[in-house]
Amino acid sequence: MPFQIICNDITKIECDAIVNAANKSLLGGGGVDGAIHRAAGRELLEECKTLGGCETGDAKITKGYKLPSKYIIHTVGPVWHGGRFGEEQLLRSCYRRSFELALQYNCESIAFPLISAGVYGYPKQEAFEIALEETKEFLKDNEMQVFIVVFDKNAFEFDSFLHDNVSSYIEDNYTGKDASKNSDKFAASFKRLYDLPSAVSRYDSGVQFDSECRVMASYAPSVSFCISTNNKIRDLIVLDDAFAVKLLKLIDAKGMTDVECYKKANVSRQTWYKIMNDKEYKPSKATVLCFAIALELNLRETNLLLKSAGYALSDSILFDVIIEYFISNGDYDIFVINETLFEFDQPCLGVLL
Numbered sequence: 001m002p003f004q005i006i007c008n009d010i011t012k013i014e015c016d017a018i019v020n021a022a023n024k025s026l027l028g029g030g031g032v033d034g035a036i037h038r039a040a041g042r043e044l045l046e047e048c049k050t051l052g053g054c055e056t057g058d059a060k061i062t063k064g065y066k067l068p069s070k071y072i073i074h075t076v077g078p079v080w081h082g083g084r085f086g087e088e089q090l091l092r093s094c095y096r097r098s099f100e101l102a103l104q105y106n107c108e109s110i111a112f113p114l115i116s117a118g119v120y121g122y123p124k125q126e127a128f129e130i131a132l133e134e135t136k137e138f139l140k141d142n143e144m145q146v147f148i149v150v151f152d153k154n155a156f157e158f159d160s161f162l163h164d165n166v167s168s169y170i171e172d173n174y175t176g177k178d179a180s181k182n183s184d185k186f187a188a189s190f191k192r193l194y195d196l197p198s199a200v201s202r203y204d205s206g207v208q209f210d211s212e213c214r215v216m217a218s219y220a221p222s223v224s225f226c227i228s229t230n231n232k233i234r235d236l237i238v239l240d241d242a243f244a245v246k247l248l249k250l251i252d253a254k255g256m257t258d259v260e261c262y263k264k265a266n267v268s269r270q271t272w273y274k275i276m277n278d279k280e281y282k283p284s285k286a287t288v289l290c291f292a293i294a295l296e297l298n299l300r301e302t303n304l305l306l307k308s309a310g311y312a313l314s315d316s317i318l319f320d321v322i323i324e325y326f327i328s329n330g331d332y333d334i335f336v337i338n339e340t341l342f343e344f345d346q347p348c349l350g351v352l353l
């Protein structure tokens with residue numbers, strides 16, 4: 001199932017279980033604990049009184065009461081004392097124990113706050129990375145929709161090295177809404193996208209730009225087809241198979257299994273079955289990109305796959321430019337990609353399919 005990183009109040013999330021960053025007494029407190037108890041109502045406290053508390057790193061489950069979620073999983077994160085007192089292992093244990101209870105209670109979806117990243121003082125970036133790593137590990141062998149709920153995005157310092165690289169790539173390539181003002185940028189990036197020899201002028205390739213410097217779609221295919229398709233992967237992409245058939249051939253060519261592919265694409269099993277069984281299925285652009293990432297297609301192959309479904313990457317779409325950054329750099333980790341998309345206020349890949 002896809003994981004999503006979202007900015008929201010966890011008490012508003014409609015899913016089978018939300019996780020509470022509680023304290024050992026389980027009798028309520030401030031932060032997310034206070035918000036959950038206020039939203040769930042008094043009955044929650046009454047049930048919590050029967051649980052006998054909870055050890056750090058462990059988790060216990062109650063009903064959700066007035067919350068939209070069926071259950072609340074209360075876990076107690078470690079207080080940060082500098083990192084030399086087993087805090088990391090205890091924090092990881094909070095996620096693992098919460099996932100165990102969610103499985104035990106047949107939950108199909110779960111929402112986590114950033115445990116220990118508030119009052120308990122765990123460094124936010126590390127707390128965030130641990131949440132993603134434990135989610136990634138869990139989803140390797142399990143199917144569950146996971147929400148990582150960030151309450152205060154401004155409190156984040158994302159990975160500065162990656163942030164700087166993506167930011168400068170955006171600066172160099174994103175044409176934003178004023179595409180016409182960036183015609184040279186747009187022309188240069190069009191060549192990059194279709195891998196045209198740099199010597200080709202913006203007209204030699206048979207490509208013309210309208211006044212708004214938008215590529216005349218009818219030209220793009222001819223340009224892409226003028227590129228030799230002597231690559232086995234590219235040959236599979238340009239066939240006019242249905243998307244599902246194309247996917248299966250590419251998975252086979254890449255030596256992957258179906259499950260490996262759709263999990264790496266951050267796509268749910270249900271969506272995979274829909275793609276494989278709905279004769280009328282037409283993939284969204286985001287779906288095509290998920291699988292381009294999962295199949296580790298290069299930029300040219302990605303554009304061919306997009307074009308075969310009637311889409312193209314666009315430099316005037318920030319989401320596309322960020323995806324292009326990762327494909328150009330051969331970085332296909334969808335967790336890192338989604339963390340970066342979240343940072344730039346873009347939807348995660350693997351949702352809204």
Ligand code: APR
Pocket residue numbers: 008009010011021022023028029030031032033034035077113114115116117118119120121122149150151152
């Ligand atoms: N929805 C989602 N996330 C929230 C919400 C909310 N309504 N309120 C706070 N958060 C975020 C915080 O911004 C922080 O990133 O949850 C994360 C955890 O912060 P805390 O709630 O302070 O939890 P924690 O750091 O684990 O400390 C637990 O605080 O509230 C008390 O009783 C609790 O003693 C326990 C301690």
